[in-house]
Amino acid sequence: MTFLTIAAVSKRYGPVVALDGVTLHIAAGGRTAVVGPSGSGKTTLLRLLAGFDTPHSGRITMDGRVLADGTSAIPAHRRDIGVVMQDGALFPHLSVADNIAFGLCESASRKTSLVHELSDLVGLERAMLERKPDALSGGQQQRVALARALARRPKLMLLDEPFSALDTGLRASTRKAVAALLQSAGVTTVLVTHDQAEALSFADHVAVMGSGRILQAGPPRELYLRPRSATVATFLGEALILPAALSGGKAHCALGDIEADTPSRAGRADIMLRPEQVSLSLHGPGTACRILDVEFAGATSIATLAIRGLENSPIALRQPSDAGMVAGTVARLAVSGPAHVLEAGGGMPAGEGGLPGIA
Numbered sequence: 279m280t281f282l283t284i285a286a287v288s289k290r291y292g293p294v295v296a297l298d299g300v301t302l303h304i305a306a307g308g309r310t311a312v313v314g315p316s317g318s319g320k321t322t323l324l325r326l327l328a329g330f331d332t333p334h335s336g337r338i339t340m341d342g343r344v345l346a347d348g349t350s351a352i353p354a355h356r357r358d359i360g361v362v363m364q365d366g367a368l369f370p371h372l373s374v375a376d377n378i379a380f381g382l383c384e385s386a387s388r389k390t391s392l393v394h395e396l397s398d399l400v401g402l403e404r405a406m407l408e409r410k411p412d413a414l415s416g417g418q419q420q421r422v423a424l425a426r427a428l429a430r431r432p433k434l435m436l437l438d439e440p441f442s443a444l445d446t447g448l449r450a451s452t453r454k455a456v457a458a459l460l461q462s463a464g465v466t467t468v469l470v471t472h473d474q475a476e477a478l479s480f481a482d483h484v485a486v487m488g489s490g491r492i493l494q495a496g497p498p499r500e501l502y503l504r505p506r507s508a509t510v511a512t513f514l515g516e517a518l519i520l521p522a523a524l525s526g527g528k529a530h531c532a533l534g535d536i537e538a539d540t541p542s543r544a545g546r547a548d549i550m551l552r553p554e555q556v557s558l559s560l561h562g563p564g565t566a567c568r569i570l571d572v573e574f575a576g577a578t579s580i581a582t583l584a585i586r587g588l589e590n591s592p593i594a595l596r597q598p599s600d601a602g603m604v605a606g607t608v609a610r611l612a613v614s615g616p617a618h619v620l621e622a623g624g625g626m627p628a629g630e631g632g633l634p635g636i637a
């Protein structure tokens with residue numbers, strides 16, 4: 279059931295079109311991630327949902343209530359929406375407990391029990407409640423910000439890059455804890471992030487933005503495996519994009535004849551393979567290629583490869599570092615699984631440099 283509807287919403291800042299007719303339907307109780315490159319309009323969308331700004335046109339409806347219709351809008355404090363920003367935005371002079379209870383119109387004893395309940399829920403030890411925010415780690419501060427937002431029992435939770443200030447390990451564990459918490463509380467959530475891995479792991483619905491528009495929205499797996507365009511494909515992960523001729527359910531390309539996931543299509547098209555579908559070996563089966571360069575990156579390395587038929591467009595492919603890749607040698611490339619056929623007109627992203635294969 280749709281809980282939040284964003285219908286043809288546009289927003290300009292002077293000559294800049296920040297949002298250009300954005301339409302998005304968000305299911306009740308779901309976790310939606312809005313991803314896209316810098317400047318694509320993610321934060322603007324979140325600000326319009328929160329009520330910090332108003333659209334120029336379009337309509338936002340939540341749970342049957344119109345939040346904004348063109349430039350007339352319900353103010354932020356009357357929307358029942360919780361917001362957690364990148365830096366947590368805690369009040370530095372208040373204790374953790376007072377931060378969580380800030381603005382609640384409850385008796386002192388009710389406030390105390392609510393603070394205890396919420397701190398247990400977000401996994402904060404009681405001993406931390408009397409500390410000031412600067413005596414907590416980044417991850418703990420984010421949990422306080424979340425508890426403070428949850429204290430108002432919001433119908434919708436907006437998270438604006440809330441994990442970006444945390445280091446890698448803490449980031450993953452906090453993200454997992456927050457996702458589980460929001461799911462158990464049944465709060466519909468919208469997360470804004472520029473981190474595709476975060477979006478794919480946190481959300482059950484992902485919307486990819488570009489230049490103020492929604493390029494594609496759907497379940498994470500669907501978007502990762504069946505992106506419409508090269509732009510969406512490369513934003514959501516590394517991708518090998520190759521020109522192909524389609525016929526008889528096959529994509530005929532420089533890597534051979536590969537089963538196509540859209541058997542009815544015929545003619546010329548770009549196809550996409552994820553790196554995990556392509557394996558490089560020194561003596562196995564597959565298409566011959568020359569290893570031009572190997573860039574070591576720990577567990578994996580990026581090989582630059584010249585394939586017959588694509589000599590002028592070497593491809594970049596990430597492979598396990600123990601695959602024995604040595605620059606200057608000849609190897610074989612084998613493909614498993616079908617090639618995904620991109621929609622017509624969805625070529626390489628404009629202005630994207632570098633080699634095909636690495637986003």
Ligand SMILES: Nc1ncnc2c1ncn2[C@@H]1O[C@H](COP(=O)(O)OP(=O)(O)OP(=O)(O)O)[C@@H](O)[C@H]1O
Binds near residue numbers: 296316317
């Ligand atoms: N207050 C403002 N005044 C003028 N231009 C603005 C304003 N806010 C946003 N913009 C512009 O609108 C566009 C969208 O910005 P927005 O902050 O929504 O992008 P974003 O996808 O959240 O980017 P980032 O990932 O860098 O935060 C950008 O071109 C930005 O420069």
